[in-house]
Amino acid sequence: MTTSTLSAKGWVVIPQEIRERHNLKKGDKVRFIDYGGVISIVPVPKDPIAASAGMLKGKTSLIEALLKSRAEDKAKGK
Secondary structure (H helix, E strand, O other): OOOOOOOOOOOOOOOHHHHHHOOOOOOOOEEEEEOOOOEEEEEOOOOHHHHHOOOOOOOOOHHHHHHHHHHHHHHHOO
C-alpha cells in the first residue's frame, strides 16, 4: 500500500506505480467518490461511450429477455 501526503493547497500526488498501472498521464481527469468515509479516486475515461461498450455482456441478451417476458405477459393476458 502506498501513501501520499496532502499539501497545504489540498493537492495529492498519485504515486508513479499507480499512474503507470492505470495509464494516467498529465491532463487526465479523475473523479473523487466518497463511500461514507472511504474516498476513491477513479479515472474518468476519455471516451465514456467506448469505455462502457460491452460492460453488460452476458449469456442472455437483455433485449431477448425483455421480449420473452413481454410475450409471456401477453399470453397471460396482462
